[in-house]
Amino acid sequence: MSDKEKKEIEELVPQSDSEVGEKIIETVSEVTDVSKIEKEAPATPAPAFNLGGNRDRRKNERRPSRRPERARQEFDNKIISVRRVTRVVAGGRRFSFSIAMVIGDKKGRVGVGIGKAGDTPIAIDKATSAAKKSMITILLNNKNSIAHPVEAKYSSARVSIMPAPGKGIIAGSAVRVVLELAGVKEVSSKILSRSKNKLNIARATIKALEMLKEGKIKKTKD
Structure with missing residues (x-):
C-alpha cells in the first residue's frame, strides 16, 4: 500500500475527541483575534443623506437681484x-x-x-x-416749533397756528399734513372758517407759515 492511499484512509477514519477539541479551540481563537482587529480598526461613519435636497446650498448660492435699489426720495x-x-x-x-x-x-x-x-x-x-x-423754508426754533402765533387766509379758508410746548401737533385736516411734512412740532392750530376745501386749507397753512420769516427766532432753553 502506497503512502498516498494511507493518507486517504486516515482522512476517512474518524478522529479522536481530543484532536477534534484542539481544532475547535484553534478556530475559536482565530475568531477572537478577528474580533479584536475589528474593534481596533476605526469605524467608518455612515453616509449622511440630505433629505431636503440642495435647499441649504441654494439659499447660500442665490443670485444677486438684478433690480436696481430704489434711491431714497428727497421729499x-x-x-x-x-x-x-x-x-x-x-x-x-x-x-x-x-x-x-x-x-x-x-x-x-x-x-x-x-x-x-x-x-x-x-x-x-x-x-x-x-x-x-x-x-x-420755515424758520423754526430749537424744538422745531414756531416762534409766535400766526394767522392767514386763502380764498375762503382761514387758519390760525399757535405754539403749544409739550403738546405735540394739535391739528386736523390738511393743516396737520402740512405741519407734519414741514417738520413742525408742538403747535396747536384751528380752522376759523367753514370751508372744507383741503387745497385752500393747505395753502392757507403755507401762507401762515410764511409769516414766520417776518418774526425773529426765539431760542428756548432746555
Missing part, C-alpha cells in the same frame, strides 16, 4: 385731494384727474402743488413738480 409726499373731472365733447365723455399734493423734507421745507392729466401717475408727477417749485 416725503402725501395726496390731500383727488378729483375726477368729466368733460363732454362731440365724441363722448373725456375723463381727467386733478390731484393736490403736499411734499416736504420734515426739516423746515414744504410745498403744495396741483397736477392735472388724463392718467393718475402723470397727474401725480405734475403735482410733485408743481409742489417743488412752490416750496418755502
